[in-house]
Amino acid sequence: MAMKIIPMRVEHFISLPDNPRQRDTVRHAAKAMKGHLRFPSDTQSVVAIACINGMPVCKLDGHTRAYLWANGEHEVANQTLTVQAYEVSSMAEACELYTHFDSSMAVEGSVDKLSGACRESRLVLTSPLLSDCKWNTALKCAHTLKGGNGSNEYFVVPLWAPAIAEVDSWRLPKNKFKGSGLISLMFIIAGSPDVQRDAAMEFFTKYQKGEGIKSGTRRDGVQALDEHMLDRRAKGLMTGYENIFDMICKGYSCFRSWCKNEMIVNVRSSRELVTVFHSRTKNNLETILNKKKAN
Numbered sequence: 001m002a003m004k005i006i007p008m009r010v011e012h013f014i015s016l017p018d019n020p021r022q023r024d025t026v027r028h029a030a031k032a033m034k035g036h037l038r039f040p041s042d043t044q045s046v047v048a049i050a051c052i053n054g055m056p057v058c059k060l061d062g063h064t065r066a067y068l069w070a071n072g073e074h075e076v077a078n079q080t081l082t083v084q085a086y087e088v089s090s091m092a093e094a095c096e097l098y099t100h101f102d103s104s105m106a107v108e109g110s111v112d113k114l115s116g117a118c119r120e121s122r123l124v125l126t127s128p129l130l131s132d133c134k135w136n137t138a139l140k141c142a143h144t145l146k147g148g149n150g151s152n153e154y155f156v157v158p159l160w161a162p163a164i165a166e167v168d169s170w171r172l173p174k175n176k177f178k179g180s181g182l183i184s185l186m187f188i189i190a191g192s193p194d195v196q197r198d199a200a201m202e203f204f205t206k207y208q209k210g211e212g213i214k215s216g217t218r219r220d221g222v223q224a225l226d227e228h229m230l231d232r233r234a235k236g237l238m239t240g241y242e243n244i245f246d247m248i249c250k251g252y253s254c255f256r257s258w259c260k261n262e263m264i265v266n267v268r269s270s271r272e273l274v275t276v277f278h279s280r281t282k283n284n285l286e287t288i289l290n291k292k293k294a295n
Contacts, residue, residue, distance in 0.1 A: 002087040007080050008056075013047060014066045017058045019098040020091065021116040021154070024133070025067045037068065040075040048084040050094035060086060060098050095120060099154070110136040117157035123164060129172045129183070130164065138183035139164070141244050145278055159285050163191030170201045176208050176229070179238040181247025188248070189255065192277065193284040203258055217265050221258025225251055228267045249274045
C-alpha cells in the first residue's frame with residue numbers, strides 16, 4: 001500500500017466524504033473541544049485520506065477537525081494541510097484501513113464501533129432505544145445467543161441490519177428495556193420470517209406501556225413478561241451472558257403465549273425452542289444479505 005505526502009486546502013479536505021466507518025463525529029467533537037483540540041496547533045494540520053487511482057475518495061483521519069472547521073467551532077492553524085494520501089484498490093479497503101488507522105490514533109470503544117458499523121450499513125437510527133448505539137452486547141448476544149466474544153461489529157451489523165431497522169421503527173423509549181436481554185430478543189424476533197411485524201411491535205409496545213392483562217393467577221404474555229422483569233431487576237439478574245440468555249428464552253416464551261392468546265401462571269424457559277427460532281432468524285437474515293450483495 002503506497003503512501004505519499006501531498007498539500008491540500010482545508011476547504012478541499014472538508015468537502016471529501018467521510019469514511020463509511022467513521023465514528024459518531026458530533027459526540028467526539030464535543031469531547032475533543034474540551035481536550036486535545038481545545039487550542040489550535042500546527043500538529044492539527046496533519047490529516048489522512050484514501051485515494052483510488054490517485055484520486056481522493058474519503059477521509060481516513062481528521063473527521064472531527066473537519067467537522068469543527070466547517071462549523072466555525074475551531075480555529076484553523078494552517079489553511080494548507082499536510083495530507084498523508086494512501087492508495088487503496090477499493091472503498092472496502094479504505095474502510096478496513098480506517099479501522100487500523102483509527103485504532104492507532106484513539107481507543108475505539110463499543111459505541112464507536114457500533115456507530116461506525118451502522119454508518120457503513122447506512123442505518124440511520126432515530127429511536128430513543130437505539131440511537132445512542134449503546135446496545136453492542138445485546139446485538140452480539142442476539143447473534144450468538146451466548147457470549148459475544150469474537151463477534152466483529154463490521155460483520156454482525158450488516159447481517160442484522162434489517163432487524164435493527166425494524167426495532168428502531170417501533171420508536172420505543174429506554175425506560176423498560178435497560179439491560180441487554182430484551183433488546184436481544186427484539187432483534188431475533190424482528191429478523192424472523194415467522195413473525196408478523198405488527199404482532200411483534202404491538203407486543204413490545206404493550207409491554208413498554210404496562211398494558212398486560214391479569215385475571216386471578218393467570219396473565220397474558222405481556223403481563224407475565226412485565227412481572228418477570230420486575231422480579232429479575234429486584235434480584236439483580238440483569239447482567240452476564242447466562243442471565244441475558246435466560247431473559248431471551250423466558251421473554252420468547254411470553255411472546256409465544258401472547259401470540260396464541262394464552263393466559264399463563266408461570267413463565268417457563270424454552271431454550272430448545274429459542275435455539276431453533278434463532279437459527280431460522282439467522283438463516284433468513286443471511287439470505288437477505290446474500291441477495292443484497294448479489295444485486
